Amino acid sequence: MKAWEVQPGAAALDDLKLVTRDDPAPGPGQVLVRVRATSINARDQAIVAGRYRMGALTRPTIILSDGAGEVVSVGEGAGRFAIGERVAGCFVQGWVDGAYRPEYRGRAMGVPLDGTLAEMMVLDENGLVPIPDYLSYQEAATLPCAAVTAWNALYRSAPLIAGQWVLLIGTGGVSIIALQLAKAAGAPVIILSSSDAKLEWAADLGADETINYKTTPDWVEPVRAASGGGVHHVVEVGGGTLPQSIAALALGGQIHQIGFVAGREVPFNAPAFVGNFARLNSVLVGSRASFEDMLRAMTAAQIKPVVDKSFAFDDAHGAFEYQKSPALFGKVVITV
Ligand SMILES: NC(=O)c1ccc[n+]([C@@H]2O[C@H](COP(=O)([O-])OP(=O)(O)OC[C@H]3O[C@@H](n4cnc5c(N)ncnc54)[C@H](OP(=O)(O)O)[C@@H]3O)[C@@H](O)[C@H]2O)c1
Numbered sequence: 001m002k003a004w005e006v007q008p009g010a011a012a013l014d015d016l017k018l019v020t021r022d023d024p025a026p027g028p029g030q031v032l033v034r035v036r037a038t039s040i041n042a043r044d045q046a047i048v049a050g051r052y053r054m055g056a057l058t059r060p061t062i063i064l065s066d067g068a069g070e071v072v073s074v075g076e077g078a079g080r081f082a083i084g085e086r087v088a089g090c091f092v093q094g095w096v097d098g099a100y101r102p103e104y105r106g107r108a109m110g111v112p113l114d115g116t117l118a119e120m121m122v123l124d125e126n127g128l129v130p131i132p133d134y135l136s137y138q139e140a141a142t143l144p145c146a147a148v149t150a151w152n153a154l155y156r157s158a159p160l161i162a163g164q165w166v167l168l169i170g171t172g173g174v175s176i177i178a179l180q181l182a183k184a185a186g187a188p189v190i191i192l193s194s195s196d197a198k199l200e201w202a203a204d205l206g207a208d209e210t211i212n213y214k215t216t217p218d219w220v221e222p223v224r225a226a227s228g229g230g231v232h233h234v235v236e237v238g239g240g241t242l243p244q245s246i247a248a249l250a251l252g253g254q255i256h257q258i259g260f261v262a263g264r265e266v267p268f269n270a271p272a273f274v275g276n277f278a279r280l281n282s283v284l285v286g287s288r289a290s291f292e293d294m295l296r297a298m299t300a301a302q303i304k305p306v307v308d309k310s311f312a313f314d315d316a317h318g319a320f321e322y323q324k325s326p327a328l329f330g331k332v333v334i335t336v
Pocket of ligand 1: 145
């Protein structure tokens with residue numbers, strides 16, 4: 001089969017190579033999936049650039065954590081899926097339910113485990129979910145990392161209640177599906193972006209208030225004013241935006257700390273945090289049960305993830321270039 005591998009010592013996109021590997025076969029309890037579509041996350045850019053926090057790779061590894069496809073064969077004793085069933089892989093293999101545990105470290109798809117950007121993949125049958133009929137492979141492939149993360153931000157610690165205000169930072173993969181999930185739950189949303197055009201698209205998806213963080217870098221007061229005194233949830237993909245997010249909270253509001261697109265080192269204003277009775281919640285994607293809960297909610301609301309652009313398998317480099325460009329809105333997909 002053909003696959004895209006990131007090489008040990010990778011430091012740039014040229015280190016992502018198209019290779020041929022032996023076709024995999026499912027062992028006991030495993031499932032062979034013909035991959036139909038995959039998607040790129042910010043994490044994959046960091047892996048290819050040699051900046052991912054797990055450090056340098058020790059072996060060539062198939063890139064990307066997210067993918068969807070159809071079951072083509074199953075190994076001995078594997079009974080969860082039938083041949084031909086449409087499935088998506090879970091980001092953390094083996095995390096079926098409950099809280100994150102130490103043994104799940106090292107079980108993430110697309111580093112350190114082989115990922116999805118290949119014609120075929122073999123996974124334990126417990127590391128897959130069935131995908132709903134109304135979603136295409138491309139749409140389903142956007143979900144395992146960004147969407148499950150957004151779902152856990154909004155529902156894992158203190159579930160979002162209709163009418164609570166949600167603040168979203170930027171218009172990347174996590175933020176746009178968070179917008180769709182929050183609106184489906186009856187929550188008003190404020191979204192920030194560097195681009196007025198993207199803010200218009202976000203408004204088309206239901207965003208109630210939009211703020212350009214380039215032209216309005218001091219967005220705390222506009223957010224507090226728009227939300228009538230502060231937001232209840234922040235899906236914090238910025239990192240560097242944490243001080244402003246804390247200041248934008250309503251009393252008792254929650255920050256769901258997810259990512260670092262606006263910087264990793266941030267001053268922590270402890271008095272402001274305590275004064276707002278704020279709560280800080282870490283999110284690391286989520287379990288298979290979270291993925292399944294989210295798919296039920298998405299199906300009920302018929303939420304279609306936003307696929308910004310789909311690239312051909314041979315043009316993985318083009319897809320990576322586009323995903324980190326200012327044009328990005330939502331998710332970039334590679335059709336296999
Ligand atoms: N903890 C976890 O489990 C988990 C899971 C998924 C992602 N993450 C992390 O979450 C972050 C977002 O991931 P993603 O996949 O959604 O990324 P992405 O799709 O690459 O989105 C990037 C977007 O971030 C916005 N942005 C960039 N710099 C910004 C700044 N200074 N201030 C505000 N917004 C800014 C931009 O939005 P505009 O173009 O609209 O300005 C950009 O399009 C990444 O750090 C990623 O590693 C963590």
